[in-house]
Amino acid sequence: MDTFIQQIINGLVLGSIYALVALGYTMVYGILGLINFAHGEVVMIGALTALTVIKLLADSGLPGTLVVLIGMLAAIPVCMALGFTIERVAYRPLRNAPRLAPLITAIGVSIVLQQLAMIFWGRNYHAFPPILPTTGRDIGGAHITDLQIVIVLLAAAIMAGLMLLVNKTRLGRAMRATAENPQIAGLMGVNINVIISATFLIGSALAAVAGVMVSANYSIAHYHMGFILGLKAFTAAVLGGIGNLPGAMLGGVLLGLIESLGAGYIGDLTGGFLGSHYQDVFAFFVLILVLVFRPSGLMGEKVAERA
Amino acid sequence: MLEVRDLHVSYGNISAVKGVSFDVAAGEMVCLIGANGAGKTTTLKALARLLPAQGAIHYRGHSILHRPAHALIGEGLTLVPEGRGVFARLTVAENLDMGAYCRRDRAEIAADLDRVYGLLPRLKERADQLAGTLSGGEQQMLAIGRALMSRPKLLLLDEPSMGLAPIMVQKVFEVIQSVAAQGVTILLVEQNARLALSVASRGYVMESGTITLSDTGPALLANPKVREAYLGE
Numbered sequence: 001m002d003t004f005i006q007q008i009i010n011g012l013v014l015g016s017i018y019a020l021v022a023l024g025y026t027m028v029y030g031i032l033g034l035i036n037f038a039h040g041e042v043v044m045i046g047a048l049t050a051l052t053v054i055k056l057l058a059d060s061g062l063p064g065t066l067v068v069l070i071g072m073l074a075a076i077p078v079c080m081a082l083g084f085t086i087e088r089v090a091y092r093p094l095r096n097a098p099r100l101a102p103l104i105t106a107i108g109v110s111i112v113l114q115q116l117a118m119i120f121w122g123r124n125y126h127a128f129p130p131i132l133p134t135t136g137r138d139i140g141g142a143h144i145t146d147l148q149i150v151i152v153l154l155a156a157a158i159m160a161g162l163m164l165l166v167n168k169t170r171l172g173r174a175m176r177a178t179a180e181n182p183q184i185a186g187l188m189g190v191n192i193n194v195i196i197s198a199t200f201l202i203g204s205a206l207a208a209v210a211g212v213m214v215s216a217n218y219s220i221a222h223y224h225m226g227f228i229l230g231l232k233a234f235t236a237a238v239l240g241g242i243g244n245l246p247g248a249m250l251g252g253v254l255l256g257l258i259e260s261l262g263a264g265y266i267g268d269l270t271g272g273f274l275g276s277h278y279q280d281v282f283a284f285f286v287l288i289l290v291l292v293f294r295p296s297g298l299m300g301e302k303v304a305e306r307a
Numbered sequence: 308m309l310e311v312r313d314l315h316v317s318y319g320n321i322s323a324v325k326g327v328s329f330d331v332a333a334g335e336m337v338c339l340i341g342a343n344g345a346g347k348t349t350t351l352k353a354l355a356r357l358l359p360a361q362g363a364i365h366y367r368g369h370s371i372l373h374r375p376a377h378a379l380i381g382e383g384l385t386l387v388p389e390g391r392g393v394f395a396r397l398t399v400a401e402n403l404d405m406g407a408y409c410r411r412d413r414a415e416i417a418a419d420l421d422r423v424y425g426l427l428p429r430l431k432e433r434a435d436q437l438a439g440t441l442s443g444g445e446q447q448m449l450a451i452g453r454a455l456m457s458r459p460k461l462l463l464l465d466e467p468s469m470g471l472a473p474i475m476v477q478k479v480f481e482v483i484q485s486v487a488a489q490g491v492t493i494l495l496v497e498q499n500a501r502l503a504l505s506v507a508s509r510g511y512v513m514e515s516g517t518i519t520l521s522d523t524g525p526a527l528l529a530n531p532k533v534r535e536a537y538l539g540e
């Protein structure tokens with residue numbers, strides 16, 4: 001097997017998932033200037049909700065792909081309701097508070113959600129039932145499963161749809177206007193609260209899809225999966241330039257590639273001293289490098305702004 | 308059209324507007340002049356519901372004191388804020404679309420867009436350019452054009468001449484006068500007292516949070532106190 005091509009494939013799959021989650025961070029940051037640290041937990045709740053439905057239907061005789069689709073369609077509204085509620089209950093009352101207050105609240109919400117998930121779903125790892133086809137194809141000595149192809153294509157389609165929404169629709173225009181200057185957007189008749197809620201709803205729907213993708217791809221889900229995944233997606237958003245949507249997508253894919261290639265070669269590079277389970281190191285290494293050398297990220301703020 | 312009675316606005320415990328009363332009748336162009344820090348912007352922001360205020364504000368017969376800011380543009384009350392407030396990262400065309408955000412009458416919006424482009428041809432040339440790349444004068448034109456896209460009945464203009472070269476000031480005022488000629492009621496805040504008083508039918512003079520003088524434009528232009536304090540004579 002060709003390690004390089006295989007790691008590129010794995011990186012693209014992982015990167016597509018990071019990108020979907022990173023979009024949720026970056027959209028909320030763009031509009032509220034807030035890092036919604038609870039976003040990773042929304043992904044986790046999406047994964048576990050879907051998995052619960054999938055397990056219920058696993059022996060129903062329905063085709064596996066359909067069962068997973070139903071699980072995803074169940075997780076999406078649950079996550080949207082959750083994201084909407086988080087904003088209303090935890091962030092909106094702090095809209096005019098000093099920036100540190102909503103940040104601490106976000107961490108608090110994250111802990112609460114994790115504990116609730118632990119109470120509800122238990123401490124155990126939940127295995128994804130083996131109901132999806134395991135077929136795949138070989139490319140240049142590497143292997144890609146049909147599931148991985150679907151993950152990449154679905155993520156790409158969702159992101160294309162999001163870009164259309166943001167750039168071509170009335171809602172998207174209002175979101176961009178609000179991100180730039182909420183007070184003036186309000187003068188134009190935009191109800192800021194509606195736009196903020198819409199942002200949380202959209203970001204949470206993407207999180208639900210990403211949650212199902214991760215658990216299907218790794219065949220596992222658990223109550224603390226949101227923490228590290230959230231941190232990595234946040235890294236991807238920062239890498240691309242937080243607040244910038246194309247940046248989040250680029251950052252996600254790049255981070256996925258860096259991680260996969262890093263994990264693939266770390267053994268060779270360190271003479272076997274470090275193994276591929278050190279994969280997580282790369283994300284945080286990237287985060288530190290970006291914060292030190294280019295805090296505005298790869299695509300952060302290039303527009304000329306005159307008085 | 309607009310009746311303001313005993314309006315008080317404060318920032319924390321700093322009181323910036325201390326009981327001002329004035330009227331703007333339908334079809335009028337009224338100006339509010341005063342030195343830096345007199346409270347003009349604060350007054351306009353209170354009218355646009357961007358700042359909490361005490362007193363009475365009646366617009367077209369109804370109190371708007373407790374209306375949310377985003378509800379006013381749909382009722383025809385539109386503020387062109389100090390410093391223009393164009394969306395720098397949106398294109399010129401998108402900025403104009405934002406002005407019509409509350410409207411659903413597509414055909415009429417398209418007609419109004421043609422009208423705005425006719426009035427401000429420079430904007431048409433730059434329709435697809437990001438607003439942040441426009442010159443200051445072009446941005447002011449865009450801010451006015453965007454406000455016109457809402458079909459305002461009462462237009463509040465906060466220092467449209469600020470930071471512009473004399474020739475551009477001239478152009479902006481020509482636009483304002485042609486908007487007024489179409490029947491839009493205008494409340495104009497200006498530092499450039501000479502220009503404002505020469506185009507407005509009536510004027511109010513504001514000093515440290517209160518209105519100290521009110522008269523017709525020509526009478527204020529001839530008033531010795533005004534000439535001394537605001538026209539540099």
Ligand SMILES: Nc1ncnc2c1ncn2[C@@H]1O[C@H](COP(=O)(O)OP(=O)(O)OP(=O)(O)O)[C@@H](O)[C@H]1O
Nearest residue numbers: 318321323341342343344345346347348349350498
């Ligand atoms: N955000 C704020 N916080 C505290 N005080 C403020 C704030 N904005 C304005 N003020 C104060 O309120 C007073 C009135 O300010 P305002 O901006 O209304 O003046 P203005 O007449 O518009 O002046 P200019 O002609 O310079 O624009 C000033 O003394 C100013 O310092």
Ligand SMILES: [Mg+2]
Nearest residue numbers: 347348349389
């Ligand atoms: Mg002012």
